[in-house]
Amino acid sequence: MRIAIIAPAKPIDPVVGARVAAFAALAFPQVELLIHPQCFESDGGHFAGTDARRAAVFVEAANDPAIDAIWFARGGYGSNRILADAMPRLGPAAHAKRYIGYSDMGFLLGALYARRIGKVAHGPMAIDIDRERGDETVARSLEWLTGSNAGVEPGLGQRPAAAFNLAILQALIGTPWLPDLTDHVLLIEEVSEPMYRVDRELFQLAHATQLAGLAGVRLGAVSDVKENDPPWREPLEVMLPRWCAEMGVPYLGRAEIGHTQTNHVVPFGVA
Secondary structure (H helix, E strand, C coil): CEEEEECCCCCCCHHHHHHHHHHHHHHCCCCEEEECHHHHCCECCCECCCHHHHHHHHHHHHCCCCCCEEEECCCCCCHHHHHHHHHHHCCHHHHHCEEEECHHHHHHHHHHHHCCCCEEEECCCHHHHHCCCHHHHHHHHHHHHCCCCCCECCCCCCCCEEEEEHHHHHHHCCCCCCCCCCCCEEEEEEECCEHHHHHHHHHHHHHCHHHCCCCEEEEEEEECCECCCCCCCCCHHHHHHHHHHHHCCCEEEECCCCCCCCCCEEECECC
């Protein structure tokens, strides 16, 4: 199986590429990882190449019938900037692939799922090999990419599901890139935000007409929380049920997703 690693947002260090390739060679010998050199490029000190370059590499990999799946290298900011250029250029081969990532890659996952292009999942990326026990983390995505559900989030049931970083989901609301999530269980997670911003994001989630048909909401990790001044006193276990009640959907408890080592795979739709 041939899996392409590309970077639609920020670049990765070549050491990360070497580590994840070495792990895959040992643990998944049936996989050939194709790490595109674009993953190591830089433009403007932030992006893995210009917008045009990142879009072109994504389209090239998606439309290549010799590539079976696309594994996003990392998040950061930038994949939203290539949607208008890249999405209209995807051809038949793109529909036959699996795509996996999270964080900023939610822009691409949402746009692909909205157009029913391929099979998409929220799950660990190549850069997660650098986490403590990162081999366990990235193995979950490689398992899903190769057809196994061993690394899938354990609380998924029979309802269709989707998962997003909360800030990315907030940015998708009101755009043509947000998929129809009617009757879906929505799993959300957040990182590097103060709690007042999480609360503000949940306000928009609760009142977005595009999300009115959700079957329920589950909460993943809210990690690396930035300090509030004055301190924030309302715990997440109170905050999220309150907003779910205002939204008129059930709060269904916690989920094992997020910017953590325990991040699990959430296939969009039915696992």
